[in-house]
Amino acid sequence: MVLLVLYLVAITAEAMTAALAAGRRDMDWVGVCIIACVTALGGGSVRDVLLGHYPLTWVLHPEYLWITAGAAMLTALAAPAMKRLHSLFLLLDALGLVVFTVIGCQVALQMELPVTVVLVSGMITGCAGGVLRDVLCNDIPLLLRKELYASVSVVTGILFVGARALDVNPNIAMFVAMGLGLAMRILAIRFDWQMPKFVYRDEWR
Amino acid sequence: MVLLVLYLVAITAEAMTAALAAGRRDMDWVGVCIIACVTALGGGSVRDVLLGHYPLTWVLHPEYLWITAGAAMLTALAAPAMKRLHSLFLLLDALGLVVFTVIGCQVALQMELPVTVVLVSGMITGCAGGVLRDVLCNDIPLLLRKELYASVSVVTGILFVGARALDVNPNIAMFVAMGLGLAMRILAIRFDWQMPKFVYRDEWR
């Protein structure tokens, strides 16, 4: 199943970017593995807990924990060599975002939830892992501030759900949504697209 | 049902204060909507997840997501005009606190949980949304530091549960608890009431 392969690529990619984030905070090796697992598997876990969709993915497939921890360790070992792979990382990270989003939408579709919840489920799956990583690293979550991260997830979800509603073949719907979402993300990074910001200054609270 | 109207007012009010908090952190429009939804619906979600009370409110009523996101967008658009409405905001925020608290107590009462858990359920519903907002904005949660926020929630809960235990009519119990809680909160802001602080300095850890 191609989605499983994409999922494995996605959790590996998320684990690698998480390991670099942990390295910027001088975490020890156990911390690196924990941050990697939380980032790669946290989005799906938050979704499953909120939707009451038990058991969680990593409880059913504990091997995913080993894959993410292993990818994080390798990343920490090979970090100096990876500085040249910057573009590859951004691509893998973007792939993770759209793959997680489509998987999250599918889970909610299978539970026959309303379409708004399906989109939110996709967005949570795609984004919550990165938010947890940023909270644990004591940053303001990046997703809330730039780079169309959450917007790409919403658009990917709308494309996927829209295509499914039009009875498009599930695999085609999946690839179209992921492809266009990926393109949007890459263009956003390439041309520094940003959503308008809401800047407010008035400390009355 | 009057509680539903109050609930809608409360989530709108929480969405508006959350939007202003997001604006202080220069978040983009998607981030503003996410923070608003998390703040307005997060307290109830944390309660439902901890009590195993599925499905969550916004899964059953996805329109609440649209209401909070819409209120947040309008707030961001109208922010300059809102500086004059400072007092109204504080009042709506206080109303949200007591309404959420009473709803949280009711959910736990319907699940026939022990009275301590009922009070905690009210407090989580009233306060956890604001805590999540502060964590995502990378602040120390306000609730833990000032303004009797959590204390008002506890007192409101005790009044409501106490009145229900005395077989007071549910609606009267609700209004008495919310009214007195609201009064306590407004007096706390007006006269700058604070709980005693515990200040400790000794970095041995």
Add this chain to the structure above:
Amino acid sequence: MVLLVLYLVAITAEAMTAALAAGRRDMDWVGVCIIACVTALGGGSVRDVLLGHYPLTWVLHPEYLWITAGAAMLTALAAPAMKRLHSLFLLLDALGLVVFTVIGCQVALQMELPVTVVLVSGMITGCAGGVLRDVLCNDIPLLLRKELYASVSVVTGILFVGARALDVNPNIAMFVAMGLGLAMRILAIRFDWQMPKFVYRDEWR
């Protein structure tokens, strides 16, 4: 049952260290109690939510909420006198870690989950409360940065699960795992053992 006594000692100890952490952030008394409850009972709550193991401990036994809140208040009252008890605190905190870990492993074993999940369950139970405390106090979680905290939890879990797999008497398995874990933690503090750190500097993200 000796494990219950150890559990009560552990939540009391965690409540006390949490109260001191809250005092360093100038929290008010309600905040101190909330932080104490989250620290002492949060690890088990996160585990139960992730594993779908309802109802949560403190819903079934609300008296644990009173014990932790009470211990936190006493700690705040007696804080000046406690500076001399530094070593006792570290010992109690270490005891809490190994006791929580063993309890977390047991819960997962009773649910007949795979061994990786059993170890993760022990680690979450042992460590997540402290992570929540640090997030609410707006720190980078200590656990991710030093003192072999998470590592001690993993080793304790492996010893316990390994001994159980070898059909060692449950009580003996428990005491051996907790004893060796405790020793490892004390030696780590005493001799400042640290896991190697992964330090990475390259702000391309």
